[in-house]
Amino acid sequence: MLVLAICRICEPIAFMGIFPYVYFMIEDFHVTDDASRISFYAGMVTSAFTFAEFSTGLLWGRLSDKIGRKPVLLTGLAGTALSVLVFGFAPNLTVALLARAIGGLLNGNMGVLSSTVTELVTAKEHQPRAYTIMPVVWCLGSIIGPMIGGALARPCISYPSIFSPGTIWERYPYLLPNLFSALIVLVGVINGFLFLEETHAQKKMQRDRGLELGNWILSKFTGFGKCAESRDEKSKFSDREDEIQPLIDHDEQLPTYRTNENTPANSPRLRSASVPTLPQDSLDLTQSKAHMGVSISKTFTRPVVLNIISFGILAFHTMTFDQLLPVFLATAPPKDHVDTSLPLKFVGGFNLDSKTVGIILSIQGVYQLLINMFLVPKVLKHFGALRSFRFIAIAYFMLYLVTPYLVLLPPAYRMVGLAVVLAWKCTFQTIVYPSNAILTADNAPSRLALGTINGVAASTASLCRAFGPTISGILYSVGLKTGYSGLAWWSTALVAIGGAVVGLMIPDSATRPSSHDDQIATPDDDVEVAQPSRA
Template sequence: MRPSDAKEPKVTWRALPRKDQLLLLTLTRLSEPLTQSSLQSYMFYQLKSFDPSLPDSAISAQAGMMQSAFTAAQFLTAIAWGRAADSEYMGRKNVIMIGLLGTSISALGFGFSRHFATAVAFRLVGGALNGNVGVMRTMISEIIKERRYQSRAFMILPMTFNIGVIIGPVLGGLLADPINSYPQLFGPNSRFGGTDGVGWMRTWPYALPNIVSAMFLFTAVLCVILGLEETHEVRRQKRDRGLHFGRFLKRVITCRLGRAEHQYSSLPNTSSFISDAYEIEDVELQNNSSSHPDQGPGVTSKPPSKQRLPFSRIWTRNVITTLISHGIMAMHVGTFSNLWFVFLSTSRWDPAHPSPPSHTAQRFPVNFTGGLGLPPAKIGLALSILGFIGIVLQVSLYPYLSGTWGTVRTYRGSLFLFPLAYLVTPYLALIPSTTSPPNAASGIAIWAGIVAVLIVQVMARTFALPGGVILVNNSCPHPSVLGTLHGVAQSVSSATRTIGPIVGGLLLGLGLDIGKVGLAFWVLMGVAMVGACVGLFVKEGSGREIWLEGDDDGESKSESVR
């Protein structure tokens, strides 16, 4: 046993164990926010293309419904995917592969949609088949068991999200409507367009970014099949043909690159070598090796059956409080993401053609309206700034604050930054622009305001999201239901992210109609204040509040409930 006074080495990124598996989870996670954030840079304009006669207020409501379709379907299926991930018949890896394939189908269908109902249907399909976030969090907690690594390990998924938020909107903005964006390449009488332009790009102007997104997702599926190790306690001891083939390919490629000159000893056969390598590399994920000294390589005994905590006993006080806080935060963060890109896309208020007609002047502090009228490429830039700021804060500031203040205090403090960001956001419409309406807002003052708002919002999100994940993970009353709890958390998050964008979109549309564009943001500020107060009651658990007969923690324990 390690002496209590022994000084632990400083935790750095290089010190994280199993970096190969964490890298694969990072690449897998990256493909999804990249796809989702790509949509936001042009969704307003794609919805407008379905029916050009609709006013901006109606498009705002439709955008909220479109965002909520994905999360509504996730709400209905997330717990089921969590239970499937906890099952020895499905496991974590298969659930992740199904989620990636479902998201790719959804992206392709959405890109080739020509009607609002069709686009909603494909968003529903994507949400119903995707329970990956909760499963990935479960896998990280099973790969990284030591708490001293958790603040960095659980930061990987939010950090990856921010990387996707940087790349996705830029990609979407650059690739959307290529005939109008790049007429010299794809338009009529162009290099690739022929007489009338590229036909399928003319028919489906927003398909190209979704095709690229689907390619990323299919690549992620291949990475999962060939490289990701199962972490389910029972299923990880079964033969994984995809993983074996991936290691065989790695060995072949390594030899062909000239690394075979080290004179490896001959092997009886390839399959035994791969099986042996699998058992050696997999041992880090196991609490206790099930191999016996007298068994040959790659031979394991069948793991004993483990008791599983009944679903009805998951609901401890700390679990419920943590899930409520998690759900409220997911609601206002998701709603802001939806309102943000709609606000950036909404036409500026024009005194020559006021909307509504009765609104003849902008009046501080409440009676003003309009958005910034930015095109897809600039919206992509604005959304990417959000991701860039998040990456900088996560790498430079979060580990220090989390280590100094602790997870709970950092989480609680960050929740109080959200209301400030939501309060000031609509005032961007009042900042003087170097261009006159109806042209898009522009100038140093405009972009300085955008960056200032995003610094506050992203700082809050950067500190709250990883802390929230750690608190959900550590509130789990028993390891046998860890995947289920993360599925429940994702379901709660999906439920609130379904309600939030719909209500937020309707309130933004109402605000535009009555000349008060800040209405939705200020209601969101109130929701965030409630969430900050609930966060004061969240506590950090131990990861196990309930012991079942047969559990082993270094000594025999009978069932007890703390």
């Protein structure tokens, strides 16, 4: 999990790092003279990644079921590194959109990571803690990313004594934070190649030269153990075990002394016991062959489909908040007088610079990190995944109703109100996503189908994340022009209400009767093991 977490932290740094300066980046591209339309183009930049990720999410999920999780994860990280480099050199909006699309096309890690965690953590009592590790890592990345993005963007303006005008830093003012992100992602690729162990039931037994190299490197340092045994080492260990095993068990009778009445053919008890117990790897292969014959309808059962739909709706409105908030914080109050008619008609923004926006987003990440570590596991353990998910899904819409009214607070209380809203948002978001992941894993008919299920879920979420920023950007622009700056927020509240309706339809996996067709029998099922008689 530690190695996986190091791979995971690279992506939020690269993804969240653009939010503090994307508003100013669009300004520098001079694509529009209308300040109210900047939010629309900022939404396009965010959506380019998620639209592309949607188009390949299922492909990467299915590919991870065939070739393993590790190569797909490493490919996704490499695609992220390429994306941020191109984005840093973007001279115009077209190249920026292309760079983000490259990252989305080559990155299917969201669904594959969920499958990997599920394969690593099989005990239900460990799920509340385990499923919060990746959100904790995302929080760490969301602290570092915005902080670095806000601090390093436009260095010639922020640090003129260090970055002099006329250099590459003035020509490409957003290159420096993206170089930092690319370096972090490169560290993640190297870490994954050397130390990440394959978790796929079949592919984990194949030889991993990268893992062997990582073990060799660790062997040069005292105090470090191996990441995992390679296939050759496991085979050698198995061979040594075979050499020391007696040819005949001490409880087994010699063939000469067996009678016909005690043979498996004549004894139902011994006949059932004669079924050999397959080793785990053989069992995984048997389950994989059985799963290959399972139809799509048996893989995507009603609970699985409802979980995917609720995940998509959740991704839509949470991504909308994440994209709207920096724009909302950077929006300047209107120069011309706009008629105000409360409670609906009003216009305003916080008018903050990129550094301040980055600091606010980083503080938000710190809070998320703390509650992920100390609050979320206890909540999930006490209330369970389903009840936690349903409660938050029902209450989420109120957050979007309240947020636009922050600009109406007295200036001295605006930051206090913003802190309350961010704490509210972070608490809900950090509980609801692990809850949905646990529900998806519990409702999956087979663990060997997790790559496909999570791939579809990731594609659905990516599509919703793509539409969310674009639609909200359009509505925000319309709201600023018409005097209803809360329009985008209130529309998002309606989407959250729809998510609550779907969430209430998800059945409890603990009480749901399991279909016989969904279960894959193991050799130990309904087998009575005969104990040798010493009579």
